[in-house]
Amino acid sequence: MSDHLRKASPILLSIAIFLVSINLRPAVAAIGPLVSKIIGDTGINSTAVGLLTMIPVFLMGVGAIYVRQVRAALGERGGIALGVLIVAGSSIARYWLPSGSGLLVTAAAAGIGITLVQSLMPGFAKRNFGSSTSRVIGLYSTGIVVGASIAAGTAAGISDAIGWSGTLAAWSAPAIVAVLLWGVSSRHAASERVVNAPIAGARSPSFWRNARCWSLMIFFGVGTGAFMLAMAWIPPFYLEQGVGRGNAGLLLSVLTVIEAVTALGVAAFIHHFPDRRGPLVFSLLVTALGFVVLHGWPVELAHAAMALLGVGIGILFPLSIIVAIDHIDDPTTAGNFTSFVQGGGYILASFVPLFAGAARDSLSDLSRVWLVMAVGSLAMIVLAVRYSPESYRRFSTSLRQASTFGVAEVTRY
Template sequence: MSDRSEKASPILLAIAIFLVSINLRPAVAAIGPLVAQIIGNTGINSTVVGLLTTIPVFLMGVGAIYVRQIRAALGERGGIAIGVLIIALSCLARYWLPSGAGLLVTAVGAGVGITLVQSLMPGFAKRNFGGSTSRIIGLYSTGIVVGASIAAGTAAGISDAIGWFGTLAAWSAPALVAALLWGVSSRHATSESAVNAPAAGIRAPSFWRSARCWSLMVFFGVGTGAFMLAMAWIPPFYLERGVERSNAGLLLSVLTVVEAVTALGVAAFIHRFPDRRGPLVFSLLVTALGFIVLYEWPVELAYVAMALLGIGIGILFPLSIIVAIDHVDDPTTAGNFTSFVQGGGYILASFVPLFAGAVRDSLADLSRVWLVMTIGSLAMIVLAVRYSPESYRRFSASLRVTSTFSAAEATR
């Protein structure tokens, strides 16, 4: 861990984390409102459009699983800065690569950049904010949905002026601003450096062997899958029902605005719920209800469906991260564990928009997908009720026992 003679400003650092997080979804969220133009200009089908979401999310998952190696190679502060710059360059490249192949290549780049930020940010936040970590993660999650909201809500209007490829490229500007502020604000922050290595004889816990790890992974995957599905396919779903392009984008924007406000509420009030099970179950019920409304009354109650999904996902997404962090006390181990959970969860979630695209190609309708997500949301309640604070302590203790045992083995 780096030693700093000066301390970073917590307020400036929190603002930088928020601005960085805003840039973690526009490369994906801006695609949905522009699907008709993209398909018309490039000739790709809905399954390939689904890949434009699947590829970044899948890479987020793979990168998160290898967070220890990423941290060792780049360090937390430097890795986050590099990630934001890669996002900026990937967005900018879309201006000169307005083709199906170009979109896929830049989707890979965006996925790599997002992966670096998301893998390293939880551990960095816990290291610098301690007992306020849950609030910072809530703020960070709020920034993610704010970025998605702005990208979805403005895409149609901006594309009328500068084209769909210019709209996608425009998101390079806020990413560059965020990278600059990050460099300034995090200069004196506490950050694990690239040169650190585990102490001799100490082996990191094996998360793969824990049933709780797999449980949290599936839980995060379903919640994130719902988020990614909404971003990728809500606008095309409404376009198929005769809704104008600007209004279809507006519906997604409403959903993400509600998500952002809800996530901000989570950041402000989650400390009053040390037992997270109540909010988790509530979020799953509301999410399921939102998908039911979307399935049964998609046009008549469109804004009701968007509000319900926004509230449900807006609670579920940040809480999925917070609950994982709650399980571990040590900042480095918490970062590794959270990234492991997010990694597997993102890999699972990445196939949801791809599945939706394949369904759209084969059935010319996405309604069945909403029904599947309703069932999945309700099924997750079975897992949520098991996440008690006492279970966190038992899990953390089991990790300490494993690490101690590994160290003892090494001294024989």
């Protein structure tokens, strides 16, 4: 843990990170339970609804690729604060723009805000928490799932009182609270800003040329795609099965609550598993089984399907970030690397809910989508078994050997 964090407050900063992360999914997760109302009021189709999920996730990916430029321009601390403010602004704007085009514009804005936070937070966490980074990332991932859970579980009920646009706009309030606490708690934390002073004999590593980088990107994309697919389409799927709107949203809430508890368990116990392959393979098997149950017995075993998906995705999502961070020790390089992995992964994942929406329009059914995701989850085991601790060291060594000129960091506290 850094000296600068001791000057701040590790507990207060951890709470702030958790509160910030809560605001990173409601813009997507609250849409699913409100689909029937949104379609009825705006006249958009299922493909357009898929775009409401795709656009933020796609922008998360594009923005993450440019994390170095974002860090240089805004710094980690300032960039995260700006990102949360943009999320707050895009949420409140949905009250004033309750149309199909308005939803698409605010979805894009929310995606930009979320991108800033997600691109900068891993490097910030590694810089300040050192050996405790995996726990903090687990807490951060838990907050993401908690926010999704609350948004999904409360959307239907709140919309009965204040309408769907008011429900979406209400998420500006916790975002404002989070950014205020962030400003106070991170004031004395280490926060890099500029990375541009050349050092002879070293250069920034080229992630594009390394097969392990692409492997981790694809792995993260499939895991995140499963998460986003569940957020966007489980409530509409259950509406098609004759389940009431409130119960359909409640099922998604059950799934995300289980995800949150599981992700919190990952944060608490992951240090007992320096070799992450066992938990990774377990999560992929459970996730695949959840999608199979969702396909074969969606109503009869609805809660079993939600439990399986909650446990599987609850392990897979934070671990896919932690495994990427494990590969590199240097905080700046780790931040750049995780942004590369998340950037490409989010771009891949963004097409999953769009594909599901198009399938729903053409086939009037989502059952085949669940099977596709089950097969994709099982296929990822081939990659997961290769992520040994020894492979991290080989990867880190290969990056250092590939560097011939580089950049020195200038840190702003």
